[in-house]
Amino acid sequence: xxxxxxxxxxxxxxxxxxxxxxxxxxxxxxxxxxxxxxxxxxxxxxxxxxxxxxxxxxxxxxxxxxxxxxxxxxxxxxxxxxxxxxxxxxxxxxxxxxxxxxxxxxxxxxxxxxxxxxxxxxxxxxxxxxxxxxxxxxxxxxxxxxxxxxxxxxxxxxxxxxxxxxxxxxxxxxxxxxxxxxxxxxxxxxxxxxxxxxxxxxxxxxxxxxxxxxxxxxxxxxxxxxxxxxxxxxxxxxxxxxxxxxxxxxxxxxxxxxxxxxxxxxxxxxxxxxxxxxxxxxxxxxxxxxxxxxxxxxxxxxxxxxxxxxxxxxxxxxxxxxxxxxxx
Amino acid sequence: xxxxxxxxxxxxxxxxxxxxxxxxxxxxxxxxxxxxxxxxxxxxxxxxxxxxxxxxxxxxxxxxxxxxxxxxxxxxxxxxxxxxxxxxxxxxxxxxxxxxxxxxxxxxxxxxxxxxxxxxxxxxxxxxxxxxxxxxxxxxxxxxxxxxxxxxxxxxxxxxxxxxxxxxxxxxxxxxxxxxxxxxxxxxxxxxxxxxxxxxxxxxxxxxxxxxxxxxxxxxxxxxxxxxxxxxxxxxxxxxxxxxxxxxxxxxxxxxxxxxxxxx
Numbered sequence: 001x002x003x004x005x006x007x008x009x010x011x012x013x014x015x016x017x018x019x020x021x022x023x024x025x026x027x028x029x030x031x032x033x034x035x036x037x038x039x040x041x042x043x044x045x046x047x048x049x050x051x052x053x054x055x056x057x058x059x060x061x062x063x064x065x066x067x068x069x070x071x072x073x074x075x076x077x078x079x080x081x082x083x084x085x086x087x088x089x090x091x092x093x094x095x096x097x098x099x100x101x102x103x104x105x106x107x108x109x110x111x112x113x114x115x116x117x118x119x120x121x122x123x124x125x126x127x128x129x130x131x132x133x134x135x136x137x138x139x140x141x142x143x144x145x146x147x148x149x150x151x152x153x154x155x156x157x158x159x160x161x162x163x164x165x166x167x168x169x170x171x172x173x174x175x176x177x178x179x180x181x182x183x184x185x186x187x188x189x190x191x192x193x194x195x196x197x198x199x200x201x202x203x204x205x206x207x208x209x210x211x212x213x214x215x216x217x218x219x220x221x222x223x224x225x226x227x228x229x230x231x232x233x234x235x236x237x238x239x240x241x242x243x244x245x246x247x248x249x250x251x252x253x254x255x256x257x258x259x260x261x262x263x264x265x266x267x268x269x270x271x272x273x274x275x276x277x278x279x280x281x282x283x284x285x286x287x288x289x290x291x292x293x294x295x296x297x298x299x300x301x302x303x304x305x306x307x308x309x310x311x312x313x314x315x316x317x318x319x320x321x322x323x324x325x326x327x328x
Numbered sequence: 329x330x331x332x333x334x335x336x337x338x339x340x341x342x343x344x345x346x347x348x349x350x351x352x353x354x355x356x357x358x359x360x361x362x363x364x365x366x367x368x369x370x371x372x373x374x375x376x377x378x379x380x381x382x383x384x385x386x387x388x389x390x391x392x393x394x395x396x397x398x399x400x401x402x403x404x405x406x407x408x409x410x411x412x413x414x415x416x417x418x419x420x421x422x423x424x425x426x427x428x429x430x431x432x433x434x435x436x437x438x439x440x441x442x443x444x445x446x447x448x449x450x451x452x453x454x455x456x457x458x459x460x461x462x463x464x465x466x467x468x469x470x471x472x473x474x475x476x477x478x479x480x481x482x483x484x485x486x487x488x489x490x491x492x493x494x495x496x497x498x499x500x501x502x503x504x505x506x507x508x509x510x511x512x513x514x515x516x517x518x519x520x521x522x523x524x525x526x527x528x529x530x531x532x533x534x535x536x537x538x539x540x541x542x543x544x545x546x547x548x549x550x551x552x553x554x555x556x557x558x559x560x561x562x563x564x565x566x567x568x569x570x571x572x573x574x575x576x577x578x579x580x581x582x583x584x585x586x587x588x589x590x591x592x
Binding site for chain 2: 073077104113134135187281298304
C-alpha cells in the first residue's frame with residue numbers, strides 16, 4: 001500500500017511540479033509508514049531516475065517506450081492505469097501541469113478510482129487521503145474524502161513545498177514494458193510550437209508582474225518586462241489587456257486564463273475584477289499599483305501603492321537595480 | 329456527421345457564495361451556461377455552418393435549471409438538446425457524471441464524430457469529465473485547445489493545445505474528444521430571433537431509468553469521492569495602502585519587498 005507519484009518530464013527534464021509532488025508523496029508515505037514510489041514515462045529517460053531518488057523515491061517504475069516520447073493521452077493513461085491496477089498503490093499523486101490536469105482524469109477512469117484536482121492541502125485521516133481544494137473561482141474551499149481503495153490527487157503547482165534533494169539517496173529501478181495497442185495509434189503529437197520567452201512559466205513562477213488596462217498600450221508593457229526580468233519573474237496580464245490584443249492569451253491570469261500561486265504577485269494597473277482575483281488570490285504576497293484608491297485589487301493586496309504606474313514602476317526598477325548594484 | 333456538445337449550468341461568476349451548515353446555500357445564486365462550454369458550442373456551430381457537420385446536439389446533466397443552459401446552447405445554434413435529470417443524481421462525482429453522459433450518448437445513438445466540452449466548469453473547476461468520458465469510450469482527446477481543424481472525409485482532426493511554453497499540435501482520428509477554452513473562438517451573442525427559435529427546438533428528457541442505470545450506481549452511492557465540507561477561504565487581513573509622491577511610495581514599497589518579504 002505505497003504512495004505513488006507520476007513524475008512529469010518533458011524533453012528529458014523533470015518539471016518543477018513533479019518535484020513538489022515527489023516531496024509531498026514522501027511526506028505522506030512517511031506518515032503512513034510506507035514506501036514512496038515514482039512512475040517515470042518517456043523515451044530514453046532512464047537518466048532521470050537518480051534525480052527522482054534524490055527527492056525521496058524508494059523505487060522508480062520506468063516505462064520507456066517510443067510511443068511515450070511525447071504526450072499521448074490514451075497511451076499514457078493505459079501505461080499508468082494498467083500499472084496501478086496491477087500493483088494497487090493506495091495513493092497516486094501528480095503535479096497539476098497541463099499534462100497532469102489532462103491525463104489523470106483518464107487514468108482515474110481507467111482504474112475506477114476517486115480523483116481530486118487542484119489540491120492545496122493533503123492529509124491522512126483514519127488511514128485515508130483527505131484533499132482540500134478551492135472551487136467556485138476560489139470563493140470556497142472544499143474538503144474531499146475518498147471511498148475508493150486507490151486515492152488519486154492532482155496538486156496545484158507552487159503550493160506544496162519542495163524538499164531539499166539528497167543526492168546520496170538511491171532507488172530501485174523496475175523497468176515496465178508496454179505493449180502497443182490500437183488506441184495509441186489514434187492520436188499523435190505531430191509538432192510542438194514553442195512560444196518560449198526565456199521567462200519562467202506563469203504557473204510555476206516564484207514572482208509574477210502583471211499588467212492590466214491601466215497599461216494603456218502594448219508598448220508600455222516594456223516597463224513591466226524590465227521589472228520582471230530584474231526579479232526573475234514571469235509576465236502576466238489581465239483579461240482586459242489580453243482582449244485588447246496587447247498580450248498573448250497564454251499570459252492571461254484569471255478565470256478564463258491561468259490560476260497562479262506565486263510567492264509574490266505584483267498587479268500593475270489592474271483593477272481587480274472578481275474574474276482576475278479568481279486566478280491570483282492564492283498568491284502568498286500581493287502588491288498592487290493603481291491610481292484608483294478604490295480599486296478592488298487593494299482589498300486583497302498586502303501592500304498597495306496608490307499612484308501613477310508610469311512613474312512608480314520605472315522608479316521601483318531603478319531602486320531595485322541600485323540595491324542589487326550595492327550588494328554586488 | 330453529428331457532434332455532441334456538453335453543457336453545464338453553473339453559478340454566475342459575480343454571484344456571492346454563502347454557506348449554510350457547511351453546505352452551499354444555493355437559494356440566491358444566479359445560473360448561466362458555463363462560459364467554457366460557450367466556446368465548445370460556438371465551435372460546433374461553426375463546423376455546421378462550414379458544412380462539416382450535419383447536426384449539433386447539446387447534452388446537459390443537472391436539475392431543471394440546466395434546461396436554461398441548454399436553451400442558451402440552442403440559441404447559439406445547436407439543433408436539439410438532451411437533459412439528464414433525476415433527483416438521485418445529486419451528489420454524483422465526476423466519475424459518475426462521465427458514466428451517465430456515456431450512457432446518454434449510447435441511448436442517443438453512437439454515430440458521433442466529435443465530443444466537445446468546455447475545458448472546465450467554473451464552479452467545480454475539476455477539468456475531469458472530458459478525460460473520463462474519453463477513456464470510458466476509448467477515444468483520443470485533445471484538452472485546452474485554441475485551434476481546431478476537422479476533416480470529416482479523411483476522418484481526422486488536428487488540434488492545438490495551449491500548454492506551458494507553447495502549443496502541442498495533436499493529430500487524431502475521429503471520433504475524438506476536445507476541450508475548448510478562450511482563444512479558440514469568440515462566442516457570438518445570440519440574436520433575438522435565434523433566442524425565440526431556440527424555445528421551439530426539441531429537448532429530450534432522460535431519467536436514470538431511461539438510461540438503464542440504477543440509483544445505487546449514481547449520486548453519492550455510486551461515487552468514489554464525496555464532498556466532506558465546504559468552508560470559506562481564510563480572510564486576508566487588510567494590507568497597507570500608501571499614497572504620496574512617487575519617490576516616497578517607492579521607498580516604502582522597496583522596504584516592504586526587502587525587509588518584510590525578502591524578495592530583493
